[in-house]
Amino acid sequence: MTESEAGLDEFRLERMTWRDVEAATAETSTLLLPVGATEQHGHHMPLGVDTLMPEAIGERVAEEVPALLAPAVPYGVSEHHTFKPGTFTVESETFRRYVRDVAGSAAEWGIDNVLLLNGHYLAQDPELEVVVRDLRTEFDLAAFHVPLIDVFSDAAARVRDSSVTFHASEFETSLMLELFPDLVRMDEAEAVDPPAESLPLTDYDALGDNRVGWALTATDMAALTDTGNLGDPTSATAAKGRELADEAVENLVTLVAALERGDRNGVATTDAADRDGVADDRGDGATRGRDAGADDDRDGT
Numbered sequence: 008m009t010e011s012e013a014g015l016d017e018f019r020l021e022r023m024t025w026r027d028v029e030a031a032t033a034e035t036s037t038l039l040l041p042v043g044a045t046e047q048h049g050h051h052m053p054l055g056v057d058t059l060m061p062e063a064i065g066e067r068v069a070e071e072v073p074a075l076l077a078p079a080v081p082y083g084v085s086e087h088h089t090f091k092p093g094t095f096t097v098e099s100e101t102f103r104r105y106v107r108d109v110a111g112s113a114a115e116w117g118i119d120n121v122l123l124l125n126g127h128y129l130a131q132d133p134e135l136e137v138v139v140r141d142l143r144t145e146f147d148l149a150a151f152h153v154p155l156i157d158v159f160s161d162a163a164a165r166v167r168d169s170s171v172t173f174h175a176s177e178f179e180t181s182l183m184l185e186l187f188p189d190l191v192r193m194d195e196a197e198a199v200d201p202p203a204e205s206l207p208l209t210d211y212d213a214l215g216d217n218r219v220g221w222a223l224t225a226t227d228m229a230a231l232t233d234t235g236n237l238g239d240p241t242s243a244t245a246a247k248g249r250e251l252a253d254e255a256v257e258n259l260v261t262l263v264a265a266l267e268r269g270d271r272n273g274v275a276t277t278d279a280a281d282r283d284g285v286a287d288d289r290g291d292g293a294t295r296g297r298d299a300g301a302d303d304d305r306d307g308t
Contacts, residue, residue: 018069021078028075032117035073037263039065040110042135044083044127047091048175049236051196052183054093056175057083060155061124063186067256072263075118080106084131087222090229103134103141110138111146120149120266122259128154129213133220149271151262155182155255156213162254164214166247169239171201171212176238178213178251185248198239199232211237 015031017023023031043058053059058081065076085096097105110121121142123135135152142150156163156178169177176198183191201211208218223231231237 014069014071015073015075018074018076019066020075028116031075035075035267036117036119037074037266038077038110038113038118038121039068039074039124039259039263040077040106040121041065041079041124041126042083042106042131043079043081043125044085044088044095044131045081046083046085046088046094046096046127047235048179049196049234049240051192051236051240052175052180053190055081056179056183057126059126059187059190060179060182061126064155064252064255064259065124067252068259068263071256072260073267074263077109077113080109083127084134085127087130087225087228088235090225091235099134102131103138106135107138107141107145110142110148110150114146114148118148120151120263120271122151122153122262124259125152125154128156130222149266153259158258159251159255160214162250166250167214168242169198171215171238173201173211173213173237174232175236176240177242177247180240180243181245181248182251183248184243184245185252188245193241193243196240196243197234197236198241199234199237200239201231201237 015034017027018031020028041058041061041064043055043061045054045058047054048056058079062076062079068074069076082095082097082102084099084102085094088094089096106123110123113121123138125131125135132152132154135154139150139152142148159178163172163178166181167177172178180191180193180196184193205211206221208216209221210217
């Protein structure tokens with residue numbers, strides 16, 4: 008398989024039958040699972056931003072390289088946004104267990120690789136790092152946590168005009184203008200400056216020099232912003248969002264292509280070669296789940 012290979016004819020799991028999925032797992036063993044949140048995003052954007060973004064990026068990836076796209080997890084760890092109506096939040100442990108169980112269940116029907124596409128990046132990164140470890144140790148999945156900010160960071164540094172972008176500001180608004188322009192109300196966007204200084208080793212900027220983990224409460228956020236956003240969404244453009252999206256897709260296609268070649272932690276495995284060589288000979292009901300013999304020579308983690 009090459010990185011320019013097109014994706015499956017149908018890759019959205021909610022639109023597929025079980026027989027469709029069985030056939031698809033003869034062509035790919037990679038699952039993209041968008042993980043988001045439903046929370047306030049200022050005056051100018053809808054509650055579903057953190058779920059819509061990874062779903063759309065996942066679709067673009069699956070159009071370019073064979074992979075299955077799971078229905079998104081729409082609720083996340085959003086306690087710090089409960090100062091505005093419409094926000095849902097779940098406890099950290101509940102969230103971790105739910106995402107682990109959803110992704111882990113795919114190991115039973117032929118999935119070897121799982122990418123957690125995190126649209127609620129920064130806030131729920133710690134939880135998803137734990138999920139990745141659990142998926143690897145408990146399910147023998149090659150699991151990866153993908154905060155969107157990290158796969159478009161080079162483009163973000165290149166296109167940015169604002170000095171600080173924290174929540175519902177330049178980066179997220181630009182992405183939404185590219186992906187879902189009809190859902191963005193730029194005429195209602197307002198710039199909200201965060202404090203001029205932060206504590207040592209911390210930074211309000213999404214690309215800032217954060218050397219320690221930290222978090223905000225709903226009380227903290229209410230004191231920082233009346234509109235709900237932090238940063239300057241008025242500097243966002245669809246052109247910037249296109250660059251962010253293109254870089255994210257390119258990076259993820261590269262990773263998925265490597266996984267589909269059989270690379271796991273830089274070590275080639277036998278599964279992909281076996282799939283390429285015998286896929287046409289496999290009868291109905293064949294799977295590559297752990298119970299079907301996929302525990303052969305794969306490198307453990």
